[in-house]
Amino acid sequence: MLRGLFNSVQIAVGAFGIGLLIGTGGAYGKLYGGPVMRDLLEVYTTIVRAVPELVLILLLYFAGTDLINRVLEAMGYARIDVNGLVAGIWVLAFVQGAYATEVIRGAILSVPQGQIEAARAYGMSPGMMLRRITLPAMLPFAIPGLANLWLIATKDTALLAIVGFNELTQETRTAAGQTKAYFTFFMAAGALYLALTLVSNVIIARIERWSRRGTPSVAGGGR
Amino acid sequence: MQNILKAAAAALILTASGISFANAEEVKIGFSPEAYPPFYSADASGNWTGWEVDIVNAICEEAKFDCVMTPIPWDGLIPGLTTKKIDAIMNSMSITAEREKTIAFSNKYYNTPTAIVGPKGESFGATPEDLKGKILGVQVSTVHSAYAKKHFTDAAEIKEYQTQDEANQDLAAGRIDATQADSIALDAFLQSDQGKECCDLKGYVAEDLEILGPGVGAGVRKEDTELKEKINAAIKAIRDNGKYDEITKKYFDFDIYGS
Amino acid sequence: MSVQPAPGIVDATARASLWLQPHRIILIAVALALFAAAAFFMRWDWIPQYYDLALQGLWRTIWILVVTVILGFMLAVPLGLAQAAGPRWLAWPAQAFCTVIRGTPLLLQLWLLYYGLGSLFPQFPWIRQSELWPYLRQAWPYAVLSLTISYAAYEGEVMRGAFAGVPRGQLEAARAYGMSRWKVFRRIWMPQAFFRALPTLAGETVLQLKATPLVATITVVDIYAVASRVRQDTFIVYEPLLLLALIYLIITGIIVFAFKKIEARIPVRVA
Incomplete structure (x- = not known):
């Protein structure tokens, strides 16, 4: 079960990290991209947020790896074997990316326009502006939403049990089936997930305080 | 567009450190990670044991395959085979006309009522x-x-x-x-x-x-006739050289090969 | 006298032409082409065979969604109220409940209830003799129970914020009018909190819809289970899943639309 927990955390971290990258890119695309880009991103976020994760996971897990291999074969490369861990991370990252896009877009919008204009007036390049102004300034606005996403990511890893991946829930089911002590094992797994959430909450609170340093306190922080 | 594709491919390969390139002798054996004793069962540390696991190992040894046990849920086995996630199914799967529309089977390796x-x-x-x-x-x-x-x-x-x-x-x-x-x-x-x-x-x-159907066989892709022949030969060999009986005796007091 | 088009129509056409920019038309054309290609090149011959089953599954999905949302909301109100205004011995358990449920995956809760409790039944023979047994042995009560609990916990958290967000002054004013505590709750506090929670309610309901396919893992035959069965019977992988995704998209669209309608009818503006 501890191995399962480790796998779960690994997937959650991976999916959240890549999801953040997708989200940042997506948010930028939505705010500053061309009209086609914007519409495509809108379609992406709408579909991902409307279709159950379970269906997406099945679709991407079976279709996604198949598609990658077909593309690779068409381009003349050898087919690759995408293992469960990697496929799981990418699938969840794809889902997380859609939510992260919305969160980060909202956060960037809450950065006072004047700051960005000032940065531009200083002659900063867009990349530097992103690194020095936009990202740090939007962080306090984005963290509550992102924290929520992180908690969703840890719980969504349970869905990978359906595609037979050995994460915590699946390991629990195997162990429970072996010993027939279903109740005990599911309870124990629940406690592990809960512990993960509570530890995360403590860390998130720290990060939030750190990211707000130097800004006037804002009442209430998202949901 | 090319650049984006290249970047995406690079990112994919970088993050996907777990990806391995398949080589010729490697055969991925698909099985469902569920307790199905005495054919498949997991011990406390999650290793799979059982009659069928032993038989799979014996066949792989006989045919000189480098077998990799790949867990896939039961209902994903056949799609997994056709999409090349795995190369063979050895999971107490019965040979049936319905399944033979989609995949091919080796000869049976056991049959029970x-x-x-x-x-x-x-x-x-x-x-x-x-x-x-x-x-x-x-x-x-x-x-x-x-x-x-x-x-x-x-x-x-x-x-x-x-x-x-x-x-x-x-x-x-x-x-x-x-x-x-x-x-x-x-x-x-x-x-x-x-x-x-x-x-x-x-x-x-x-x-x-x-x-x-006539019993349980190994499922393979229809076009993989070479693999199928090798598995058939291996099944026959372990039947002949007593390895099959040796494994069977560990789990049963009768021959489960059937008539 | 020249005929003036009604202002509403001008607005609508102007908005439509704004929305239908050239690139959008191309995108829509591409989407339609993809759709047509999917309809034409993929295998759909299994649909007539599973049509009845799919309708039943769809009905079950919607039934579970509606029942659990209503029951869950009814539970969420006291949960939110207890946390926002209750005494500590009420607020604390309510908060603990929300934290525990929100901190663990729904799939695990579902399996804990179904297989976990199920494995305890053989130890208590009297359960099998009881009147409730015909219900307890089926799968849907567990599905409804766990989805209701989950919705209640998430929505309870929202309602807590909503109750706390109603301005104190309004409640005090109502009290000053001589309203009883119950009347204040019914006429002022609850409606205001409800209107505040409404926008998030739509989102939570969509999340709830997205949680319903999990019940397929405990043998409840919902629309997702039907799609899985098609996949298992015919070994067609993508088509049933794509159709399933489309069905969920449509249901989500309906939910969002319905909540927008309700929101538009709210008489009071909440600051």
């Missing part, structure tokens, strides 16, 4: 009349669910489970009245503490070769 198990204290058999008004649990997309749908639909309510283990669990909990599965797998359940307490064998279902 199909049984029905129900709670102690109730006496009924394995005919449609016996099961009238009862709830029958089967595992999805097995020969047993196909058989139940064909023969018992009018009489019983059929409930489908992702794994046989869950059906057994619900039988013990009294949520279903009977379950139909391979007789050996059910025998293992009846030997367990839980099974001993709740249930016993009710009978064997009537033969239906079209659905139940």
Whole structure:
């Protein structure tokens, strides 16, 4: 079960990290991209947020790896074997990316326009502006939403049990089936997930305080 | 666009450190990560053991394959095979006409009758009349669910489970009245503490070769005839050199190869 | 006298032409082409065979969604109220409940209830003799129970914020009018909190819809289970899943639209 927990955390971290990258890119695309880009991103976020994760996971897990291999074969490369861990991370990252896009877009919008204009007036390049102004300034606005996403990511890893991946829930089911002590094992797994959430909450609170340093306190922080 | 593709491919390869390039001798054997004793069961640390695991190892050794056991849920095995996630299925999968539309099978490596198990204290058999008004649990997309749908639909309510283990669990909990599965797998359940307490064998279902098929074989892709021939040769070899019997003796007191 | 088009129509056409920019038309054409290609090149011959089953599954999905949302909301109100205004011995358990449920995966809760409790039943023979047994042995009560609990916990958290967000002054004013505590709750506090929670309610309901396919793992035959069965029977992988995704998209669209309608009818503006 501890191995399962480790796998779960690994997937959650991976999916959240890549999801953040997708989200940042997506948010930028939505705010500053061309009209086609914007519409495509809108379609992406709408579909991902409307279709159950379970269906997406099945679709991407079976279709996604198949598609990658077909593309690779068409381009003349050898087919690759995408293992469960990697496929799981990418699938969840794809889902997380859609939510992260919305969160980060909202956060960037809450950065006072004047700051960005000032940065531009200083002659900063867009990349530097992103690194020095936009990202740090939007962080306090984005963290509550992102924290929520992180908690969703840890719980969504349970869905990978359906595609037979050995994460915590699946390991629990195997162990429970072996010993027939279903109740005990599911309870124990629940406690592990809960512990993960509570530890995360403590860390998130720290990060939030750190990211707000130097800004006037804002009442209430998202949901 | 090219750049984006390249970047995406690079990112994919970078993050996907777990990706390995398949080489010629490697054969990925698909199996469902569920307890199906005595063929497949996991020990406390999650390693898979059982009769079929031993047979798979013996076949791989005989055919000089570098076998990689790849867990895929039961209902994803055939799609996994056709999409090349795995190269062969060796998971007590019966050879049936329906499945042969999609994949090919090696020769059988065991064949056992199909049984029905129900709670102690109730006496009924394995005919449609016996099961009238009862709830029958089967595992999805097995020969047993196909058989139940064909023969018992009018009489019983059929409930489908992702794994046989869950059906057994619900039988013990009294949520279903009977379950139909391979007789050996059910025998293992009846030997367990839980099974001993709740249930016993009710009978064997009537033969239906079209659905139940001639036995259990290794599933391979239709175009992989070479792999199929190698597996056939390996099965024959371990039957001939006594390895098969040696493994079987560890788990059973009779020959499960069938006639 | 020249005929003036009604202002509403001008607005609508102007908005439509704004929305239908050239690139959008191309995108829509591409989407339609993809759709047509999917309809034409993929295998859909299994649909007539599973049509009845799919309708039943769809009905079950919607039924579970509606029942659990209503029951869950009814539970969420006291949960939110207890946390926002209750005494500590009420607030604390309510908060603990929300944290525990929100901190563990729904799939695990579902399996804990179904297989976990199920494995305990054989130890208590009297349960099997009881009147409730015919219900307890089926799968849907567990599905409804666990989805209801989950919705209640998430929505309870929202309602806590909503109750706390109603301005104190309004409640005090109502009290000053001589309203009883119950009347204040019914006429002022509850409606205001409800309107505040409404926008998030739509989102939570969509999340709830997305949680319903999990019940397929405990043998409830919902629309997702039907799609899985098609996949298992015919070994067609993508088509049933794509159709399933489309069905969920449509249901989500309906939910969002319905909540927008309700929101538009709210008489009071909440600051």
